[in-house]
Amino acid sequence: EDESVKLISSDGQDFEVEVKVAQMSETIRNLIEDTGIDAAIPLPNVTGKILAKVVEYCKYHTEHPTPVSEDKRDEKRTDDIIPWDQDFCKVDQATLFELILAANYLDIKPLLDLTCKTVANMIKG
C-alpha cells in the first residue's frame, strides 16, 4: 500500500514517489504494469526542475481528490480552477510550457487540462 517507485529525470535527479501518486501518470502506470516497481523509471523528456513540480501536483491531488463535475458543459470552463491549482500555475511562461509538455508526455489528464486552461486564460486576457 505504501510502496514507492523511483523516477529519474533527464538530468539524473532521483525522485522516490508513492506508487499511487506516480500512477496519476498513465504513462508511468502502464510502465509499472509491464515491468513492476523494482526498477527505476527513466524519464528522459522531463528535467528535474519540472519533475519536482509534477510530483508536487500529483501528491496534492492524490491527497485531495477533486470530484469530477457530472455536467459535460463544465469541461470547457476556464473560470473554475481551484485556488491551489491557480497558485501552482503562477510560474513563468517557459516553465508553464514545459509543464504542458511533461503533462502530455506523462499523460496526466488533469494536469494537461489545468495547464492548457491557464494558457487559454492568458490568451483571453
Add this chain to the structure above:
Amino acid sequence: MGQQASLPQDVITFTYQFLEAPKAYALRAVCTDCLYAFADIESLELSDSNNYVNLPKNWAKTIVNELTNLHTLRIKGQWPDIAGIARSCPTLLNLEIVGCTRPGLTSGLCTFAAHATNLRSLRIRSCRDSDEGLSSLFTNCTHIESVSISNGLNEMGGYNPGRLAAAMSSMAKLKNLKVLRIEKMGILYDNALVKIAQTCPTLEEVDLRDEMITAESLEAIANHCKALQTFSATLPSQVDKGKITLGMQHITKECNQLKKLVFAGLPDPCLVNLAQHCQHLEILELTCPATAASDAFLDLSDNGIAALAQGCRKLKTFKCANLRHIGDSGMAGFIHEHPNLEGLWLGNTSVGDETCAAIGDTLKKLRKLSLRDCTEVTRNGLQSVITNCTAIERLWLGGTDMTDRLVDVVITNCPLLKEITVQDTLVGKKSLRKLADAFPALGWAL
C-alpha cells in the same frame, strides 16, 4: 535564454477547446503551428452572445471551411447564414442548434441534409418549427442515431397537430435510431410514434416528457422495442387513463432491459410488473408535479411500493415525491430490500419514522436524500437517518422537524456533506454558521 520549446500540435488543438470562436479565430493567425492545429479542431461552438462586431463578414464560414475534421458543431442564437456554414461540414457527426427563430433555419437544415450525410446526432432546442428542414435531415442522413427536439416555438400559438407531421413521418426512416427525445413540443403524434417504434427496434432511449403520448404508441413500443433501456413519459391530462395504464403495463412487462424509467404516478400494476420483469432497473422516478390535485395519482399507492420490494435489486435512485397518500406501510419494506440505493427523494409524502428507521438500518451507501416537507417525520426519525447514513453528500430537509441539536449531529456524523437545505425549520442562524465553518465547500442561502 535558450530556445523556447514549441508545443505539440495536438496540445495546441486541445487548448483551442477552451477558447470561444472569435479568440480561436484570432489565435490561428499567430503562427503556422497554430494554423495547422486549428485545422484539426473537432468541436466548435458558434454563439451569437460573443462580441463579433470587429470580425470580418462571413468569418464563421471562413472558420468552418478550414476545419477538415469537424465532428461537433453547436450554433447558438440567431445566426443569419446557417446554410453557408452547412455547406462546409462534410465530416460532421453531431449538430446542435439552440435558440434560432429566423426563417433561414429551414434552408440551413436542408443544406446540412445535403452535405453532412454522416450525421449521427441532432439536437434542436428552442428553435422555430421547421418541418421541411427536419424532414430533409431524416430522409438524407440515414446514419442518425440520436434525435433530441425540445421547446419548440410555434408561431401560430396554441395547439397545431400537423406542425411536424412530415418530420415525424420521416423519422421512421432512421433504421439506426437509438435515442429519441422530444420535450415540450406539444405535438399530437397520431400514428407517427407507432411507425417509429415498428421500424426502429434499435431504440434504447425514448424520452417523451410533456408530450401527448397515445396508448397505441405505448403498445407499439412494448411490442417492438425490446432493447429499450430508458423510457420517460408523462400521463397526458385529457386521455383515457385506463388505456395508457394498459400500455405502460405492457412496457413494464416486455421491455426487460429497462435501466431507467420516469413516469409520474405510475400505477400499481406497472410497479408489480417492474418487480417481476425488469431486474436491470437502476433509476425509477415516480415524482408527481407539486401542483397536482391530491386525488390525481391515487393509482400509485402503498401497495405498489410494497410490490417493488420483491424485485429490482439493482435500484440506485428512487424518486417518489409529492404523493401525500404514500406512507410507511409500503416504503419501509421497500427500503429494507434495496440496500444499494444511493439517491432517495421522498419529499412531500407521508412517510414517517418507520421509513427513516429503515433508511438508517439499510442504506449505508446513501448519498442523496430528500425528506423535504415530510411532516410525519419526527426528530427521532431524522436522528436515525443522520446518525447512520455517514456517506451522505446531499440532504434536503426543508419543512421538517430539523433542529439545531440535529445540525450538531450532522456535523459529527456526515463528513462528506456537500449540500444541505433547512428552510422552514427551527434551525437558527448560529447553526447555519456552524455548518459553514465545518464544511467550507457548502453553498446555500443563509
